[in-house]
Amino acid sequence: MLEKIPHAVGEALSGLKAGLEKTAYHAAFAAVPASITVTSKGFTDGAPMPARFTEDGAKVSPPLAWTGVPQGAHSVAILAEDADSPTPNPLVHLIVWNLAGADDALPEGGIASPGGPGAHLNLGRNSFLKDQYLPPDPPNGHGPHRYVFQVYALDRTLDLAASPGRTALLDAMQGHVLAKGQLTGIYARG
Secondary structure, eight states: OOOGGHHHHHHTTTOOOOOOOGHHHHHHHHTSSOOOOEOOOSSSSTTOOOOGGGGTTTTTOOOOEOOOOOOOOOOOOEEEEETTOOOOOEEEEEEEEEEEESEEEEEOOOOBBBBBBBOOEEEOOTTTSSSSOOOOOOTSSOOOOOEEEEEEEESSEEEEEEEEOOOHHHHHHOOOOOEEEEEEEEEEEO
């Protein structure tokens, strides 16, 4: 969708970015210990994401794994945000909640996306109001975007209505996050 934005428009907007400090990891849960290690077989932290995980490729979710979930965790939540979207707040690309409270992993394509049905998971609304992984789709010429995959260990399962958005998720998590971790993938067009 955003690939149709002219390069000159993306370049003109290049100074407008939500900012890493507005991601939930830094804004809502800054004081939480960062003791969870998040990895992917598809890319390393801070490295470019392969196109297959984006709107320009197969549009499937990347494989994700996490270790270091502390004893006493009852569930895990995943939130992926675009820290560099040309919006006041980061664009939400993924919400998954009430995964098992343990070290675990999701395979490539394991989350519902435009590229496939994925597994049956509790999914929340992305910024395009769909309960699925939203593949990276930065504007042409806007520069590199940081896609921050955040994993949170919680001391309870979350009691959320179906299809929660970012605000509902973060409100439900307040006071219940035991540990966190993140993995950042980079993607740019033009």
